[in-house]
Amino acid sequence: MFSSTNQRTAALPNSMENSEEASWTPKSETCVESLPHCCSACDNRESLIPGKTFRKPKARSMSTSAVPSCAEFRRTQSLHGPSPVTTFGPKACMLKNPKAVMHIQDPASQRLTWNKPPKSVLVIKKIQDVSLLQPFKELCIFLTEQKNMIVYVERKVLEDPAIANDESFVAVKKNFCTFREDFDDISNRVDFIICLGGDGTLLYASSLFQESVPPVMAFHLGSLGFLTPFNFDTYQSQVTQVIEGNAAIILRSRLKVKVVKESREKSKTKDKNLIITNGDDEPSRKTMQYQVLNEVVVDRGPSSYLSNVDLFLDGHLITTVQGDGVIVSTPTGSTAYAVAAGASMIHPNVPAILITPICPHSLSFRPIVVPAGVELKIMLSREARNNAWVSFDGRKRQEIGHGDSITITTSCFPVPSICFRDPVNDWFESLAQCLHWNVRKKQSHLSSEEEEEF
Secondary structure (H helix, E strand, C coil): CCCCCCCECCCCCCCCCCCCCCCCCCCHHHHHHHCCCCCHHHHCCCCCCCCCCCCCCCCCCCCCCCCCCCHHHCCCCCCCCCCCCCEECCCEEECCCCCCCCCECCHHHCEEEECCCCCEEEEEECCCCHHHHHHHHHHHHHHHHHCCCEEEEEHHHHCCHHHHCCHHHHHHHCCCEEECCCCCCCCCCCCEEEEEECHHHHHHHHHCCCCCCCCEEEEECCCCCCCCCECHHHHHHHHHHHHCCCCEEEEECCEEEEEEEECCCCCCCCCCCEEECCCCCCCCEEEEEEEECCEEEEECCCCCCCEEEEEEECCEEEEEEEECEEEEECCHHHHCHHHHCCCCCCCCCCCEEEEEEECCCCCCCCCEEEECCCCEEEEECCCCCCCEEEEECCEEEEEECCCCEEEEEECCCCEEEECCCCHHHHHHHHHHHHCCCCCCCCCCCCCHHHHHHC
16 A cells, blocks of 8 residues: 655644554545544434435524524534545555654655555546557556556447557457446556546546545646646656655545435436435435545536525535536646636645635625635525536536535545656646746846936
């Protein structure tokens, strides 16, 4: 498994005596029980099991007429985000630092290590891109013949006519393990992931793993490449370094999203994220869960009316969004849709959630940043003239009506993204190269004659 060095120490009164006892290596299947506080959603211990009905926590609106006591409003969870799971896939983990007092990771010193040598790799290629066929073939041959790796490839990638009809590639394809999205579970079979394409390939890799995610190495072979720091020209040496455990990583936090929908008609479609909340043939409510790397977008869809949704934070109604919609994003997603809507760009190591309105019909509605440990809930307002639509990293788009709710918290399963150099330098390099951040023609200096005039 996989790890990091030099954790930042923070002085708290009772932390130093129990520092060794607090050291742990969580497993993905026991994350909630291992963490002192995983996330606000985990405080409700009722599991999503068919035959059981969810217990709704009592909402606490800011507009309540009665004046509550201080004890009633006392927070029961930390404002910090959940402690991220430090095991990624079957064999990768974060390197322990015995000198750490608190498990607050120093982003500058996060390093990859392996408990056991990696043996399997998932290769994700951008679909229907002819320019990626040759790099894909070269990489697969290198992994299977020189590194003796088990290569997992999605079945639809091999169905590409250019690959299926390539006779020289037949012998290599026989050694592949294939899978189908939404049908096959590969979460405990893959040691690390290699992405060939743009940022979308990394988002797609994240969507395949709803819990622990193996380390991801992304090669820039797409259009933008903000999240893909590696060039393919030197792929052999770069991949070898990762296999040897010589690489820096950055933990990109994800959002844990729960969508609860009132059943309005009997649905015949099957969704792997669907969980029925009672045992009836026609359930009164349906629950779907998603892990989101970039953002959750709630918008007005095809309607010409304003989007009108209520936004709750830890049970309090904080505002009603009237506009084209609202974006709830991670720091990684701050440089995607959110920055186009006027939000600030936040480094992925900052524990936070961004709330950005889309074209709000208000001059004072500015984007805000809230602590990573809060729980957000979005619901359609009573006064809404139309339904809203929601999407998760641009996928799984669906309609939201009256009575439906979207609950968003920080997930305890981040995406460990392998860095080209380190988390800080890679981020500023992407800002400069991809977004041309603060690019301006430099001002010329004054000549001696001009200086004398002043």
